[in-house]
Amino acid sequence: MDKERQRSAPIYEALERFRKKRVVPFDVPGHKRGRGNPELVGLLGDRCMGIDVNSMKPLDNLCHPVSVIREAEELAADAFGAKASFLMVGGTTSSVQAMVLSACRQGDKIILPRNVHKSVINALVLCGAVPVYVNPEMDVRLGISLGMKVSQVEKAILENPDAVAVLVNNPTYYGICSDLKSIVRIAHEHGLYVLADEAHGTHFYFGEGLPVSAMAAGCDMAAVSMHKSGGSLTQSSFLLVNNDVNTDYVRQIINLTQTTSASYLLLASLDISRRNLALRGKEMFSRVCELAEYARGEINSIGGYYAYGKDMINGESVYDFDVTKLTVFTRDLGLAGIEVYDILRDEYDIQIELGDICNILAYLSIGDRKQDIERLVGALADIERTYKKDKTGMLAAEYISPKVTVPPQKAFYAEKISLPVRETEGKICCEFVMCYPPGIPILAPGEIITKEIIEYILYAKEKGCSMQGTEDLLVERLNVMDL
Amino acid sequence: MEIWFSEMHTPNVKISIRIDQQLFSGESELQRLDVYESPEFGRFITSDGSIIFSQKDEFIYNEMVVHVPMAVHPNVKTVLVIGGGDGGVARELEHYDSVTRIDVVEPDELFVNVCKQYFPDMACGLDDPRVNVYYQDGLRFLRSVQNEYDLIINDATDPFGFTEGLFTREFYGNCYKALKDDGIMVYQHGSPFYDEDELASRAMHRKTVKVFPVSRVYQAHIPTCPSGYWIFGFASKKYHPLNDLNAARWEKRKIKTWYYTPHLHKGAFMLPAYVEEMLIEEEQESNPLGKK
Numbered sequence: 001m002d003k004e005r006q007r008s009a010p011i012y013e014a015l016e017r018f019r020k021k022r023v024v025p026f027d028v029p030g031h032k033r034g035r036g037n038p039e040l041v042g043l044l045g046d047r048c049m050g051i052d053v054n055s056m057k058p059l060d061n062l063c064h065p066v067s068v069i070r071e072a073e074e075l076a077a078d079a080f081g082a083k084a085s086f087l088m089v090g091g092t093t094s095s096v097q098a099m100v101l102s103a104c105r106q107g108d109k110i111i112l113p114r115n116v117h118k119s120v121i122n123a124l125v126l127c128g129a130v131p132v133y134v135n136p137e138m139d140v141r142l143g144i145s146l147g148m149k150v151s152q153v154e155k156a157i158l159e160n161p162d163a164v165a166v167l168v169n170n171p172t173y174y175g176i177c178s179d180l181k182s183i184v185r186i187a188h189e190h191g192l193y194v195l196a197d198e199a200h201g202t203h204f205y206f207g208e209g210l211p212v213s214a215m216a217a218g219c220d221m222a223a224v225s226m227h228k229s230g231g232s233l234t235q236s237s238f239l240l241v242n243n244d245v246n247t248d249y250v251r252q253i254i255n256l257t258q259t260t261s262a263s264y265l266l267l268a269s270l271d272i273s274r275r276n277l278a279l280r281g282k283e284m285f286s287r288v289c290e291l292a293e294y295a296r297g298e299i300n301s302i303g304g305y306y307a308y309g310k311d312m313i314n315g316e317s318v319y320d321f322d323v324t325k326l327t328v329f330t331r332d333l334g335l336a337g338i339e340v341y342d343i344l345r346d347e348y349d350i351q352i353e354l355g356d357i358c359n360i361l362a363y364l365s366i367g368d369r370k371q372d373i374e375r376l377v378g379a380l381a382d383i384e385r386t387y388k389k390d391k392t393g394m395l396a397a398e399y400i401s402p403k404v405t406v407p408p409q410k411a412f413y414a415e416k417i418s419l420p421v422r423e424t425e426g427k428i429c430c431e432f433v434m435c436y437p438p439g440i441p442i443l444a445p446g447e448i449i450t451k452e453i454i455e456y457i458l459y460a461k462e463k464g465c466s467m468q469g470t471e472d473l474l475v476e477r478l479n480v481m482d483l
Numbered sequence: 484m485e486i487w488f489s490e491m492h493t494p495n496v497k498i499s500i501r502i503d504q505q506l507f508s509g510e511s512e513l514q515r516l517d518v519y520e521s522p523e524f525g526r527f528i529t530s531d532g533s534i535i536f537s538q539k540d541e542f543i544y545n546e547m548v549v550h551v552p553m554a555v556h557p558n559v560k561t562v563l564v565i566g567g568g569d570g571g572v573a574r575e576l577e578h579y580d581s582v583t584r585i586d587v588v589e590p591d592e593l594f595v596n597v598c599k600q601y602f603p604d605m606a607c608g609l610d611d612p613r614v615n616v617y618y619q620d621g622l623r624f625l626r627s628v629q630n631e632y633d634l635i636i637n638d639a640t641d642p643f644g645f646t647e648g649l650f651t652r653e654f655y656g657n658c659y660k661a662l663k664d665d666g667i668m669v670y671q672h673g674s675p676f677y678d679e680d681e682l683a684s685r686a687m688h689r690k691t692v693k694v695f696p697v698s699r700v701y702q703a704h705i706p707t708c709p710s711g712y713w714i715f716g717f718a719s720k721k722y723h724p725l726n727d728l729n730a731a732r733w734e735k736r737k738i739k740t741w742y743y744t745p746h747l748h749k750g751a752f753m754l755p756a757y758v759e760e761m762l763i764e765e766e767q768e769s770n771p772l773g774k775k
Contacts, residue, residue: 302626347693348652371513371590371620375648378622382656 001079006278010071011271014059015051015264028054028261051264062087062262063255072271079278080205080224081215082240084247086254087270089262092199093119095223095239097126098254100167102221102245103193104129106409109163111156114402115145115172117197118432118469121408121444128409131444132160135401137317142308142329143358143396145440146317147171147178150186157190165193170201170214170222173354173438174361175325176318180217188218193245196222202230203324203365206281207289211320220245229288229324229365232273236266284366285324291373292324292364298377299326304333304384326362328380330355331396334389336463340380343387348379354437357395357460395459403448406481411446416479418472421457424449427480432469435460441469449480488519490533492709493677500524500707506601511593513645518601524707526601528569530594531644534707541571541605543742547703547715548636549575550743551751552667554733555722559633563588563661565621565649566638568595574608578738585614586632588624590645622648625657632662637670642683650683652690655718659694665721672700675758676710684714689765691718699724700762701751703742714758725752 025032034041034049041049055061060069069087076085088095096119104110106128112120114133124131134152136145153166166187171177180196187194196214198204202224204213214222224230224238239254241247277284299307306329312318330340341355353363362376405428406414416430426448433443442460443453457475461467467475489499500521507518514530521527525538536544549572553559561584564572568589576585587609589595595616599606609616617624621639635658639646648654650671658668670691673684691698695718705713717724730745754762 298623298626371622371645371648374620374622375651375653378626378648378653378657379651381626382653382660385660386656 001081001278003278006075006079006275008071008075009268009271009275010068010075011059011264012268012275014068015053015268018053018058019050025053027056048265051268053264054261059264062089062267063258063260069267072267072274075278076238076270076274077240079274080238080240081213082222082242083245084241084250086239086241086251087262087267088237088239088254088258089235089266090237090258091235092197092223092225092227092237093117093122094254094258095225095237096120096197096199097123097257098239098250099195099221099223100124100129100165101127101256102250102253103165103195108165109160110165110167111153111160111163111192112167113145113148113169115440116167116169117199118434118439118441118444120167120197121432121441124408125412125445126409128407130407131404132156132163133402133404139312140396142306143331143356144174144176144327145172147176147319148183149316150179150182151316153178153183154186157186157192161190163192165195167195167197168214168219170196170198170204170217170219171211171320171322171325173200173325173440174327174359175200175322176312177211177320177322179316179319180212180214180219184218193220194218195220198222199225200228200325201322202226202228202277203281203285203288204322206277207285207324208282209289210285210324211322215240215242218242221250226270226273228363230273230277231366233266233269236270236273238270288324288364288366288368291368291370292326294370295326295362295364295373295377296323298373299328299380302377302381302384304388305330305380306332324364326364328360328362329358330360331358331391331394333384333387334391334394335383335387336394338460338463338465340383342464343383344376344379348375348382350376350379352376356435356438356465357463395456400442400450400452400456402444403450404444404446405448406446408445411481415482417482418477418479420477421454421475424478424480425451425454427478428483430479430481431471433457433467433475433478434469435465436468439468443469443478449478488521488529490529493679496677498707500527507597509593509597511591513591514594516593516597518597527707528597528601530641533641533644536569536571537707538602538604540706541569542740543703543705544713545571545575545605546740546743547701547751548572548638548669550733550738550740551701551715551717551724551748552634552636552669553579554729554745554748555719555724555727556633556665556667557729557732560584561632561634562586563628563632563635564638565624565635566646567636568609568616569598569602570606570608572608572636572638573611573614574605577608577611577613578736583613585611586617587614588617588619588621590618590620592618620648621646622654622657625654625661628657628661630661630663633666635662635666635668637668639671642671642673642687650687652693655691655694658718659720662720665719667717667719667722668695670716670718672714672716674709674713675761676712680709681761685761685765687716688762689768691716692766694718696720697723699752700754700758702754702758703751714754725749 527537
């Protein structure tokens with residue numbers, strides 16, 4: 001990384017130059033620097049509205065960048081150690097989809113763990129690729145899926161010589177990393193691309209003592225959620241490209257679904273955040289790690305909770321652990337994670353990232369302060385004192401091995417009927433069912449619905465998980481294939 | 484020449500105090516502190532631009548947070564003061580011989596040093612051998628403490644600044660745990676007059692009524708507070724602030740005060756209708772079925 005070059009932020013600088021020129025707008029957007037929408041100016045302020053502008057020569061065009069956006073993409077590639085990068089404005093969902101669509105065509109096989117984000121399987125619905133799932137090991141006590149073992153990936157590759165790519169979570173939502181370097185080595189030996197979903201791994205590129213990043217491990221593409229740990233605006237993201245991937249083809253794929261009116265607020269936020277991390281990321285993330293380790297120690301000393309960390313590492317299914325993820329096991333208190341999540345928000349005014357059946361996850365990042373950590377720990381201590389109850393009868397999440405009978409695209413577009421959830425046992429599902437967050441499907445199109453899955457869905461609903469994905473917004477009925 | 488210090492009490496209201504000179508300005512990890520000399524209020528200290536106290540009106544505040552609970556609880560031995568690095572609360576507590584230990588938990592060492600230098604009449608309160616000063620976050624200190632104190636005084640005044648954590652359910656819950664079975668907690672309830680302040684004040688009451696069986700509110704006039712009107716919370720596991728007030732016992736101690744009297748004590752709990760209504764609304768909100 002060229003630190004001197006990283007000091008510039010070409011999109012931001014172009015916007016500043018443009019603002020000072022006081023150009024009279026006879027183009028879109030129609031609010032014309034906010035004058036047509038004073039209430040929105042009241043909410044967002046003059047500065048935001050003033051740079052909410054359209055693509056034009058001085059500001060370049062995201063669909064076909066030749067000047068400042070191109071420079072910003074080159075700088076980002078340099079900062080992340082990639083061959084090329086793309087600024088993305090459709091969330092990391094768009095990065096993940098572009099990555100999968102670039103690597104796979106209809107009927108191609110892709111090897112992946114089942115605990116992927118729904119955007120990955122969505123991409124399979126779009127392009128007609130066929131998933132080959134590597135069953136991740138479960139931690140039975142914590143009820144979370146772990147990483148992929150190298151031996152399992154190798155087995156899947158040997159069993160599916162026609163597979164074209166491997167997709168890896170780096171890390172999972174819960175902070176767990178697979179042995180990425182070894183997976184890359186084996187996959188490349190067999191001529192497969194390796195794609196990394198780094199929605200939760202932006203900081204790996206800048207911090208010290210963190211798990212290896214996808215580019216450093218030699219992956220071919222990576223989807224990086226700059227707006228999560230990187231500090232840019234929500235919905236902004238990077239797609240990184242490496243090795244012999246055809247960058248121009250990837251851009252064509254991106255342009256299939258990307259807006260032609262990319263927001264300059266999002267683009268500038270990516271530019272400035274990249275600069276910030278390139279120049280100061282090391283110190284900032286070392287402070288995040290410090291805060292997380294402090295919180296972990298304090299939470300573990302309350303009693304009843306288990307905030308896990310590097311002690312999870314086992315060399316295989318947990319090859320490395322991202323210490324910035326403050327994940328806490330709550331079931332020993334007789335409380336489901338989602339219950340603690342709700343109590344924290346409703347009673348203590350604390351919003352955390354997710355609560356599942358057994359755990360909560362507090363997301364720590366470059367904006368956290370010590371006093372807020374004290375609040376979180378103080379609230380958990382108070383919950384332990386006042387809400388603790390008997391834990392008998394609580395469901396442990398278990399890995400329900402998916403039975404894929406039909407490719408996702410075929411199932412999604414098949415003739416279907418709608419049935420009450422309880423009556424769907426043995427049928428093939430045509431849609432997704434997931435708790436959000438984390439957005440990891442319980443069921444995906446093409447999978448057989450089992451009794452355990454039905455029980456899990458009903459239990460998660462009863463505990464207050466927010467369920468999504470089905471055509472029926474109440475998740476009382478499921479679409480299944482009409483055979 | 485005129486130099487004025489101004490503090491915004493709302494986006495549309497500000498208080499301005501004419502100053503002679505600025506005596507100190509410095510920044511810690513937590514806040515920016517400034518000390519000014521003024522003709523009307525004497526010396527005053529500000530945190531991030533908000534007045535913490537002035538020489539002219541600090542007595543009101545310090546007397547009201549100490550003597551009200553001390554005139555109710557029959558035998559206070561151990562006291563925890565959260566915040567309180569200025570020493571004013573400790574100074575008032577030292578009038579009581581029954582008190583054997585005063586733990587002051589102040590997160591900001593700079594604040595203590597500045598007070599020692601510019602407000603020695605208050606900071607002398609920290610010199611008493613019964614006082615122990617802990618430079619720590621209040622919430623953190625409380626987490627490990629159980630059944631330890633007869634009285635906890637939350638001396639932090641700003642629900643929007645770095646002391647925000649001391650106006651939360653987790654704070655009140657941890658205080659409950661740290662108090663003995665007949666313990667009392669006195670805390671800042673803010674100023675209920677302006678809209679934004681009123682919301683914060685409501686939230687505090689909603690949180691304490693969930694935690695403590697007795698939760699009452701009392702008032703004082705403090706000129707440098709927003710709207711000049713300030714309320715305090717009296718939360719307790721056992722004692723009622725009026726039914727258990729022992730005026731004769733307090734008067735026997737012959738403590739010289741400038742604001743507090745047992746007579747005023749009773750009056751302080753007689754609230755304006757709009758404040759009383761606000762509190763009742765919050766009590767119903769947190770207990771819609773009216774369960775005792």
